[in-house]
Amino acid sequence: MTPRNRACIVGIADTPLEKGRVPGGATVMQIQARAARDALAEAGLGMDDVDGLLVAGSWGMPRPGSMSALAMAEYLNLQPRYLDNTNAGGSSFEMHVGHAAMALEAGACEVALILYGSDQRSGGGRSLGGRPNWFDLQFETPWGMPAPVGAYALAARRHMHEYGTTAEQLAEVAVATRQWARLNPAAMMREPMSVADVLASPMIADPLHLFDCCLVTDGGGAIVMTTAERARDLAKRPVAVRGYGECATHLSIPEMPDLARLTCAERAGAEAYRKAGMGPRDMDVVEIYDSFTITVLLSLEALGFCAPGEGGAFVANQRTAPGGDFPMNTNGGGLSYAHPGMYGIFLLIEAVRQLRGECGDRQVVDAELALVHGTGGTLSSGATVILSRE
Amino acid sequence: MSEKPYGKPLPMPDLETQPFWDGARAGRLRLPKCNDCGQYHFLPRALCPHCRSENWTWVDASGDGVIYSFTIAHRGAGPAFKDDAPYAIAIIELAEGPRMMSNIVTDDLSRIAVDGAVRVTFDAVTDDITLPKFTLVEAA
Ligand SMILES: [Zn+2]
Numbered sequence: 109m110t111p112r113n114r115a116c117i118v119g120i121a122d123t124p125l126e127k128g129r130v131p132g133g134a135t136v137m138q139i140q141a142r143a144a145r146d147a148l149a150e151a152g153l154g155m156d157d158v159d160g161l162l163v164a165g166s167w168g169m170p171r172p173g174s175m176s177a178l179a180m181a182e183y184l185n186l187q188p189r190y191l192d193n194t195n196a197g198g199s200s201f202e203m204h205v206g207h208a209a210m211a212l213e214a215g216a217c218e219v220a221l222i223l224y225g226s227d228q229r230s231g232g233g234r235s236l237g238g239r240p241n242w243f244d245l246q247f248e249t250p251w252g253m254p255a256p257v258g259a260y261a262l263a264a265r266r267h268m269h270e271y272g273t274t275a276e277q278l279a280e281v282a283v284a285t286r287q288w289a290r291l292n293p294a295a296m297m298r299e300p301m302s303v304a305d306v307l308a309s310p311m312i313a314d315p316l317h318l319f320d321c322c323l324v325t326d327g328g329g330a331i332v333m334t335t336a337e338r339a340r341d342l343a344k345r346p347v348a349v350r351g352y353g354e355c356a357t358h359l360s361i362p363e364m365p366d367l368a369r370l371t372c373a374e375r376a377g378a379e380a381y382r383k384a385g386m387g388p389r390d391m392d393v394v395e396i397y398d399s400f401t402i403t404v405l406l407s408l409e410a411l412g413f414c415a416p417g418e419g420g421a422f423v424a425n426q427r428t429a430p431g432g433d434f435p436m437n438t439n440g441g442g443l444s445y446a447h448p449g450m451y452g453i454f455l456l457i458e459a460v461r462q463l464r465g466e467c468g469d470r471q472v473v474d475a476e477l478a479l480v481h482g483t484g485g486t487l488s489s490g491a492t493v494i495l496s497r498e
Numbered sequence: 499m500s501e502k503p504y505g506k507p508l509p510m511p512d513l514e515t516q517p518f519w520d521g522a523r524a525g526r527l528r529l530p531k532c533n534d535c536g537q538y539h540f541l542p543r544a545l546c547p548h549c550r551s552e553n554w555t556w557v558d559a560s561g562d563g564v565i566y567s568f569t570i571a572h573r574g575a576g577p578a579f580k581d582d583a584p585y586a587i588a589i590i591e592l593a594e595g596p597r598m599m600s601n602i603v604t605d606d607l608s609r610i611a612v613d614g615a616v617r618v619t620f621d622a623v624t625d626d627i628t629l630p631k632f633t634l635v636e637a638a
Contacts, residue, residue, distance in 0.1 A: 241507050241508065241509050241510045242510040243512075244541060246510055246512075246515060247509070247541060249507045249509075250506070250509050250627075250629055251587055251599055251601050251629070251631075252571060252578075252582060252585060252601070253571075253587055254571050254573060254574070254575040254579075254587075255575065258569050258575070262567040262568065262587075262589055265567045265568060265569060265612065266566065266612065269567070269612040269613075310573075311570075311572045312572060313571050313572065313573070314569055314570035314571075314572065315569075360541070361599070362589045362597045363541065363597075367566070367567050367589070
């Protein structure tokens with residue numbers, strides 16, 4: 109029996125982009141308001157139904173990162189009774205789905221709205237340089253640490269050292285993801301790409317090449333959640349939240365407990381599997397945060413899709429590409445679809461579309477169960493969500 | 499007296515980290531050592547991360563360590579580091595246990611390897627700030 113208060117995703121929207129930018133330009137608040145309207149409309153709900161609001165972004169007032177949920181409540185003329193401003197980097201939205209699920213199950217709200225907006229490409233850039241050199245950063249920035257790519261390069265080097273992982277294996281991830289992007293008209297990068305192309309792209313932070321790195325785009329998204337009972341009367345086939353988990357281990361990369369092991373993902377994934385009563389082999393489609401190719405290998409190992417150190421072999425021979433036996437990052441990922449800085453909401457949106465059967469040429473046949481895993485900071489935080497057709 | 503200004507980001511010491519930077523300026527690599535559990539830690543924290551004791555002291559470290567991981571930045575971190583590229587950033591595992599980020603100073607980046615032995619050196623970049631960096635210790 110399906111519990112009446114099981115949390116479901118009932119509406120989604122993402123901001124249309126042209127060459128990685130919002131056409132005509134928009135503020136982060138305009139981006140989010142339009143995404144909110146579209147996600148609610150898709151569900152058959154209105155703004156006045158919203159009583160839970162969850163927001164994360166790199167913007168904020170009075171300074172970046174702060175009080176964005178308050179700003180959006182004001183901007184949308186909402187007085188939410190459940191509010192969540194959790195910001196753990198790109199994994200924030202997987203955390204938001206978990207938090208909203210708990211709030212819905214507990215009756216703390218009835219309709220939860222999750223929001224994200226970014227003008228990163230139009231307004232600035234991906235580099236996190238220029239941050240004040242205080243707290244942890246006084247021990248990073250003075251040495252010329254390129255953030256965030258340098259942190260991921262350090263993890264990749266350690267993984268190579270411990271397990272013999274190769275640049276070719278990392279490149280397999282970028283190539284397979286590009287193959288999916290070629291099937292997605294909304295993806296930014298759709299030209300064919302080979303392993304040789306990745307290896308020939310400029311070295312950014314050895315051992316990571318340019319095409320091991322995510323795109324720099326604008327973007328925005330919204331997710332609407334409610335209970336299974338209320339979802340029955342809504343417009344879209346609901347997608348149920350079956351399990352979730354989250355964990356954080358550090359902020360600054362030298363503090364990561366083990367650079368070759370993503371322990372925050374191990375813990376988040378184990379909790380999500382436990383709640384769902386499922387394991388990695390049950391999943392039909394997998395959406396994994398791909399800020400960099402190494403992020404994917406570490407996540408696959410941590411989530412139990414393969415043993416520690418076997419990520420490189422696991423993704424060999426385009427296993428995760430269309431037609432392979434492990435469909436992953438089916439919208440083209442942060443590597444080829446879009447990456448506005450905090451990518452996690454797009455993993456969730458794509459998983460919902462796959463479970464609804466809305467994905468056209470890139471549809472995974474009979475996708476009934478999806479695993480989504482977000483990573484935030486510099487491999488600092490992880491959050492897993494398991495979704496199913498309700 | 500027409501020395502070129504340093505022009506790169508400098509650390510912003512605070513109440514908790516000032517002793518580290520004062521030590522570096524005096525040519526000493528200092529680490530917090532817990533008087534209760536005897537273990538070292540870094541970054542500095544109000545409470546020892548091993549036993550949560552506030553009873554710890556800054557002590558001089560040996561300055562020896564090994565490279566836990568490293569990357570060669572082929573694009574500098576912003577305009578200030580643009581002309582330095584390529585340069586090496588590493589996480590050093592100090593002999594005392596804690597890890598710290600720094601640069602590997604060498605004329606030959608190809609000699610840098612994970613597990614390679616390193617020793618601290620001090621780069622006085624301004625009158626106030628000295629950055630601890632590391633050099634390769636060549637095997638005998
Ligand atoms: Zn202690």
